[in-house]
Amino acid sequence: MDRIIRIGTRDSELAMWQAKTVEQSLQKLGYKTELVPVKSTGDLVLDKPLYEMGITGIFTKTLDVAMIKKEVDIAVHSMKDVPTALPQGIVQGAVLKRANTVDILLHKGDTSFMSEDAEAVVATGSLRRKAQWLNRFPKHTTVDLRGNVNTRMEKLENSDWKGAIFASAGLDRIKKKPSNFINLDWMIPAPAQGAMVVVVNADDNFALDAVAQLNDYETEMTTYIERQFLRTLEGGCTAPIGALATYNDHDDTINFKGVLFSLDGKEKFEVTKVVDIAEWKKLGFFAAKEILENGGSELMETLRQQLKK
Numbered sequence: 001m002d003r004i005i006r007i008g009t010r011d012s013e014l015a016m017w018q019a020k021t022v023e024q025s026l027q028k029l030g031y032k033t034e035l036v037p038v039k040s041t042g043d044l045v046l047d048k049p050l051y052e053m054g055i056t057g058i059f060t061k062t063l064d065v066a067m068i069k070k071e072v073d074i075a076v077h078s079m080k081d082v083p084t085a086l087p088q089g090i091v092q093g094a095v096l097k098r099a100n101t102v103d104i105l106l107h108k109g110d111t112s113f114m115s116e117d118a119e120a121v122v123a124t125g126s127l128r129r130k131a132q133w134l135n136r137f138p139k140h141t142t143v144d145l146r147g148n149v150n151t152r153m154e155k156l157e158n159s160d161w162k163g164a165i166f167a168s169a170g171l172d173r174i175k176k177k178p179s180n181f182i183n184l185d186w187m188i189p190a191p192a193q194g195a196m197v198v199v200v201n202a203d204d205n206f207a208l209d210a211v212a213q214l215n216d217y218e219t220e221m222t223t224y225i226e227r228q229f230l231r232t233l234e235g236g237c238t239a240p241i242g243a244l245a246t247y248n249d250h251d252d253t254i255n256f257k258g259v260l261f262s263l264d265g266k267e268k269f270e271v272t273k274v275v276d277i278a279e280w281k282k283l284g285f286f287a288a289k290e291i292l293e294n295g296g297s298e299l300m301e302t303l304r305q306q307l308k309k
């Protein structure tokens with residue numbers, strides 16, 4: 001146990017909280033650790049929408065390089081920011097027990113704009129959130145909002161927008177969730193939202209053994225289903241896709257809901273499934289196939305054209 005496990009992390013408040021949580025768990029198991037904060041391009045490049053940069057791995061790229069160069073031994077990520085295909089030589093070591101998966105709207109006290117016929121401006125940098133918001137509130141407009149959680153809250157404060165959309169988990173973790181929020185329980189979260197993943201160099205058995213002890217099997221399974229759905233649909237583009245799988249322990253089943261939207265939110269494909277736990281390995285694949293075979297593949301092709309750089 002003498003080796004020090006170097007934990008790579010982005011340097012935002014949320015990322016640091018997540019990495020420290022992993023660090024504490026490893027220390028409790030008796031491991032020596034060191035935190036290595038790294039600035040990532042996701043924080044640095046803020047003048048262009050993320051999807052225009054053509055990389056899904058915008059948040060993870062810098063840490064991937066640090067891993068491959070063996071500057072760090074493991075890295076902690078918000079799992080929803082991690083591309084479905086990991087770089088060669090890097091493997092998933094553990095998925096931590098999932099937190100709240102819901103998206104929330106932060107507002108400024110007045111929520112009367114949340115009606116069918118009101119006009120309002122709501123901020124989000126996510127295509128998935130934008131499409132689902134416009135699907136529900138067709139008369140609203142959305143504006144792009146990026147940066148880490150803290151920056152986005154500040155921008156909302158200094159704007160005339162009615163509200164902005166966040167993942168509850170991010171604000172809960174850094175204890176910055178204000179009282180003026182609404183749970184968007186109708187919005188389907190990003191695949192793996194609310195889950196943290198620890199990635200490890202594939203040839204590092206010491207770190208693999210250490211990290212494996214942090215894995216939560218239920219979260220590993222449900223995020224696998226959601227990311228398989230995403231991977232089967234996406235073909236390498238950041239489309240408006242949501243997915244949520246939950247496990248019911250009373251009858252040993254999985255509930256799954258997956259959605260695909262057009263950018264303006266007007267077109268919507270949805271699949272809902274309840275299956276026996278024995279069928280979990282292919283659930284995401286079959287759900288995606290169902291959408292693709294019912295018109296979803298045409299929409300995916302349109303999205304690929306629209307999002308192409």
Ligand SMILES: NCc1[nH]cc(CCC(=O)O)c1CC(=O)O
Nearest residue numbers: 078081166167169170193194195
């Ligand atoms: N894309 C940024 C990001 N990545 C992970 C989280 C929060 C934690 C999570 O969703 O797991 C956030 C912030 C947000 O979406 O508001």
